């Protein structure tokens with residue numbers, strides 16, 4: 413039975429966060445699966461009514477005395493513009509009518525699972541019902557509310573709508589697959605089949621209907637070496653929550669929508685729905701950094717959990733967990749820690765071949781290398797009398813960061829580095845004196861490598877650059893101390909600071 417029938421109408425009109433949390437909880441309990449279309453319409457309605465240009469009452473309270481508008485952080489339970497049940501119901505029924513009215517299932521009555529032709533057909537239904545031309549990167553285009561009230565979706569929104577449509581059609585094998593910058597679907601027995609259902613990037617011909625095999629084989633970051641987040645209905649709910657966008661403008665956010673997203677992400681977290689979803693954990697970490705929830709883990713723990721999730725479930729093939737963490741350290745002036753996070757991010761990207769589909773992560777590394785590290789070096793050279801610049805471990809992290817970018821370029825069709833990268837690189841490296849640089853050694857990588865052209869993740873190059881880890885001090889007092897990895901961890905090859 414569709415979620416709308418089981419919805420408790422007494423919760424409506426929805427006008428505060430607890431009422432929306434209740435809608436989500438009511439969709440998660442019992443045996444039925446959560447209704448993606450219903451939940452996407454509900455959060456899309458809140459987001460779109462709260463972030464359109466109209467000022468929202470609860471972020472600016474006019475104080476009686478001074479009669480001035482004070483921008484105040486609302487309490488943890490702000491009010492929204494009321495969301496009426498009949499609006500949600502009408503939009504839901506419109507989605508069901510569009511999907512059921514456009515797809516003839518008679519050729520597929522004997523198929524237990526979806527087939528590629530049907531996946532392409534449903535993708536076409538969504539695709540062909542979109543407005544002819546609109547700014548695709550605009551905010552608030554990810555939900556079914558946007559689709560049903562404006563016929564506009566962004567690339568994630570199209571993939572989500574296809575999965576929601578298959579839920580309406582009664583299929584439970586079609587699920588969302590998420591990389592760090594793209595979305596597609598898996599379907600068939602054991603979810604063994606894949607299909608593109610949306611576009612990616614600008615000016616690229618869409619590949620809708622095709623399997624993603626070629627993307628994985630090209631070893632581009634866009635397909636995360638075959639380690640995407642494969643969703644079930646609960647992770648699909650987590651994805652719609654994580655895709656909530658509180659932006660009011662390029663420089664301001666709706667406090668109400670941010671609080672809603674934060675509390676819904678904690679609901680997803682508590683139910684274990686984002687344990688295998690590193691980016692959602694990172695999103696929650698960002699929200700907690702801005703507005704910590706008392707009694708909850710600090711954001712630094714959440715960023716670490718996102719990294720652990722990627723290492724545990726995705727063979728450490730995701731970059732963003734490290735850039736979430738690196739960004740946090742950078743904003744808190746913890747530059748040595750930021751350098752280590754960014755070097756770890758670089759150790760991920762070295763496993764890939766750079767392709768034209770990877771612009772997003774290219775821009776991310778460009779900003780780190782050419783803006784954030786130079787700024788950190790500038791600040792560091794004039795604080796705590798420049799100890800950072802005399803720290804061989806910092807130097808080792810930076811070398812490993814740059815070496816990862818070189819590894820990314822090696823074997824790629826398209827070059828990564830150019831003179832624009834070289835100047836900040838030389839500028840940074842030259843800030844470390846010879847005496848500091850001499851304490852860093854490059855150790856050969858003697859560990860076993862999978863045989864060449866094996867279909868596992870590509871072997872890293874010989875001289876991996878691995879950070880030194882705080883570990884046992886083996887110094888005999890005379891020779892330089894080799895910093896060994898903690899007990900129980902294999903000795904790492906790479907650049908090691910000898911302190």
Ligand SMILES: CC1(C)CN=C(N2CCN(c3ncnc4sc(CCF)cc34)CC2)S1
Pocket residue numbers: 567568590591592593594595651654655691692695732735736739776
């Ligand atoms: C460290 C960062 C630069 C900060 N925000 C980042 N993101 C914000 C949220 N993002 C996401 N958050 C949750 N789920 C998804 S699925 C997806 C691919 C398109 F479908 C992107 C994405 C993308 C990454 S990475």
